[in-house]
Amino acid sequence: MTSSQRRWVFLAGMIGLVAFLLWGLLGLPGFGHYPGPYGSIINRIALRQTNATGTVSAINFDYRGFDTVGEEFILFVAAAGVSIVLRRLRGEREKSAIDEAADRNAPPTSDAVRMAALVFTGPLVVMGWWLTSHAQTNPSGGFQGGVILATAFILVYLAGEFLVFKRFSPVALTDAVEAIGAGGFVAIGLAAVGIGLAYLTNYLPKGEVAGAVSSGGTIPLISFFVGLEVAAAFILIVAELLEQTLLIRQGSA
């Protein structure tokens, strides 16, 4: 199809599809009139059952924890896929950061950036850690915390050199951490099966005080492993992309 043919065919289809979609959307109960019952029930029982004040985390890591298992493995597979697709191939060679294509050199890092990165890395690690460990109480959890932990590592790159970054996170080690994070989640679930409960049952004591860091049973534990997995997955993905951008050059081609 030529571009204009495609555009007309698309427009014809899209008008029909949007009309069809609106027909369905207008059958909804209207904004602000959530009909329940799923969320309303969970809102009522989650605090009592899990002692976790963060209901969304209680759903993610407990009521619908099985979804999150799948979700973690989607990220795990994506990171593995990035490694496969971007692995070094025949005909590609690694070069030092100095390259014949002068305009592709990373500009030298200024002291200001170094300083800023240095100042931010510490707080980011703390913040990532805090978010990961407070899934059961606050709007936070392993995913958000993991991403922020990964960001801290990326800042290390910004501050210094990619090679330092590489030393911080050798691919094999990051891979292992990622696998431990993802596998640990599955293992927590399997431990429940081991003691005769349904898979992923929240079998740890839920704590005395609602909203305490030690509340929520397996929720903070799962959140910790998710945090590990997510941080490692994003470090791996960014590291592979950085390696592509900075180190690998096409060989003879």
Add this chain to the structure above:
Amino acid sequence: MQYFPFVVVAWILAVGLYGIVTSRHLVHLIMCLIVVQSSTYVLLLGVGYVTGAVAPYYFDITVHTPAVDPVVQALALTDVVVEAAVTSLLLAFAIQAHKRFGTLDPQELASLKG
């Protein structure tokens, strides 16, 4: 206001698909795919909203306070992770495509492939 958020959902979806269909650059196309997916977040959170209710966190309110639906928020979170994962993988494909074909135009990619 009754249905405005849902009309916005349809708009975002349509615009994103339009972008994919007319795109001549893979990275642009992938960003349009992100837009398509973002319509699902708006839809999910839109259907779970309760007028006048608060966020579902119970550290300083009682259990009987009306709160919005926490389930759709959990679903949207899952969705965001899927987005990040799929986008990273697609971008890796795009990098490799650029190495093999020297272009990121999907139409040129198809004709170069034979």
Add this chain to the structure above:
Amino acid sequence: MTVAVSTPYTVPIEFMEALQVTVLVLVAAGATAVVLIRRPVHQVIALSVYGILLAVLFLVFQAPDVTLSELTVGAVVLPIVLLLTLAKTRKREE
């Protein structure tokens, strides 16, 4: 002014609605901008602005959890990976 319920976060409903409509309009405009901007580097910037707009929308939809992940993904991770990809594929393009 009607007040929904007495919580520490009491906000008048009319104000909330106006806020939501405004942000929704901005989000719709943001999505359109991301699609229509054809220069990838500019588009990445538009996309991260769009990510922040979505995060704000989720905040006014009372979803702080999703806000936080949309911020970390939409405004941090995605721009980084997109810009790295563009940096890698920039050459031989023109």
Add this chain to the structure above:
Amino acid sequence: MDHLLALVVAVPLIAAAAITAAGPLLGDRRRILDALAIAVAASVAVMLAVIMVRTAGGDEVYWFAGFRPARGIAIGIDFDAGSLSTGLACLAAVLVTAAMTFSWRYFERVATYYHTLMLTFLAGMAGFCLTGDIFDMFVWFELMGVSAYALTAYRPEERGPIQGALNFAITNSVGAYLTVCGIGLIYGRTGALNMAQIGTYIGHHRPGGLVTVAFLLIISGFLIKSAIVPFHFWLADAHAVAPTPVCVLFSGVMVELGLYAIARVYWSMFGQALGHRAAISHVFLTLGVLTAVVGALFCFRERHIKRLLAFSTISHAGMFLAGIALFTPLGLAGAAVYVAGHGLVKAALFLCTGIVLHRLGSVNETWLHGRGRQLRATGIVFTLAAFGLADLPPFATFLGKGYIDESAWAHGLPWVMGVFIACSVLVGGAVFRVAGGVFYGLGDPPTEDARMAEMAAEETSETESDKGRTPLTMIIPPAVLVTCAAGIALIPQLGPVVQAAAIRFQDQAGYNATVLGGAHILHPVAIATAESAEVTLSDVLTGVGSVIGALVLAFLALYWRRLPLLRRGYEPGAGLTAPIQRFQSGVINDYVTWIVLGLAAIGGALALVIR
């Protein structure tokens, strides 16, 4: 409570994580991990087989984290194992085992990622089959999808895989996001994610247009995955370029999973609410027949063996959809048996093609003509599998297709049978042509098509090891699979048992009561009367007849230049080249355009018949 249902997903996942973590530690002793991966896949297959046999008398429901439903409201995620869903998951596990065994010497330079991805793929497929929660279904759909995209691009040093993977990933992602939109819609109305609960709610309230729209949006992801015309374009691109053992899974079971999901979604949620069974049946029957015909025509025209097999998969997917769309127990049972038989023989055909690629370094039928004579064992297995694909009795494919035909005939749709025979003859003829030409050197090499030759030339050897012989690990899996395909059809009482499972699968009220009320349904209510599943002499004659037709067609295709009656300048199927290039353009923009147009058309049709 029995935990096997959870283990079939948890075990491959934890094994995948363990293999990734342990890979670098073991260094040269990686083979241990390969063996572990194969053992895990095999044990999952055994577990699923056990569940399948056990659930013949009634579904089993497993509630994760022990959240059982109270007063008809589910707060957790459940797995619902019936014989049909478990059987399909079991087929997936068997094919994964076969593909990984085949890869033992095939991918010697492979890092551990290959096995990791195969195991996550398996976990995704198993979870997708068993889940009773619509959002959970999306999660496993995505896990399956992401694993599949990464596996498609496993050889990124070539051009084809990258382009195929891109088209595959983008079209399927668009579909998946539309599915989430549908889930959002139905959740916004019912406030439920459990399929049984949603089905109960919308069955009682019948809330108009929303249900129709949600139905189409939810299945749009599955329609794309199952390569129904006009959503099929990605499939040939991805199949042609994915590593051959991976193609086994794509063709043998992934496409069929999409169709399974359509059936599952329809009979657990939408069947009662939508009503208008006859009209909906016609919409999907039309789609199925269209897909079968388009796939068969493209298949016969193709010279790239992997693409040829991919188009045959499209054709078969159309027939499966038609079988499901008959909305009869025997039609669904036929589709189930057909899927099992087709999955096994198609896997064997792909594995044999993998051996050809390993030994001879090409998949171009024209170039390979006569060159495969030395591969005697491979030729025999390929030919046997070709007979299986052409539905020769006693292969399970014959049985499955026979059931669909019979059911269509009994319900006043004799033309469906005619179309099916024509498609079988075309697809079978194409595969026999390959078998005769490549392995026995019969007739003349088919004419070279420049575009196809170029595409086939892209496909270079996937292996680096000794090409002088065929390792036993490569030839045994396809041989076993072909034997299984013939063997399962010989199981006594197969037809009635599968039909009983189909009745259970289609009994929406029974499903809802089982999931939400913990009921044990002994006598599910059939949506249409059960039909005789006996094989009569005329069935066998029809089956043999269509195989003979396929053989004659293959013979004509191989010898047409020497036949006096045919004009010399005439090129069979030449008229198809232009449309192939026009539609199968490889341009992702086109594919998404067709998706939008196709969905609008199906949506319009549904809106007209349901209103």
